[in-house]
Amino acid sequence: MVLSRGTRSKLQQAKRDLDLMTAMTRLDKYQVLVIDDIGYVKKTDAETQVLFEFIAHRYESGSLIITSNQPFSQWITSFQTP
Numbered sequence: 001m002v003l004s005r006g007t008r009s010k011l012q013q014a015k016r017d018l019d020l021m022t023a024m025t026r027l028d029k030y031q032v033l034v035i036d037d038i039g040y041v042k043k044t045d046a047e048t049q050v051l052f053e054f055i056a057h058r059y060e061s062g063s064l065i066i067t068s069n070q071p072f073s074q075w076i077t078s079f080q081t082p
Contacts, residue, residue: 015050024057032063039068039077 007027014023027033035051043051058064068075 034065039070
């Protein structure tokens with residue numbers, strides 16, 4: 001499953017509603033998730049925090065593939081806010 005913009009928005013809303021763990025657990029039914037082109041759009045602090053929590057959760061529950069159009073050495077720019 002590829003995490004769409006809608007899925008990311010649902011995760012952010014779940015965090016605001018203090019229900020992020022439930023939302024992340026629903027995605028555990030998929031063996032592999034893909035976050036495609038992570039550097040395409042700059043993220044806010046809140047989005048970066050949700051992404052970090054999701055990656056940490058997924059580390060323990062299933063496989064995650066992350067792609068970017070940037071070299072790995074520049075991935076840090078994907079996680080910094082403007």
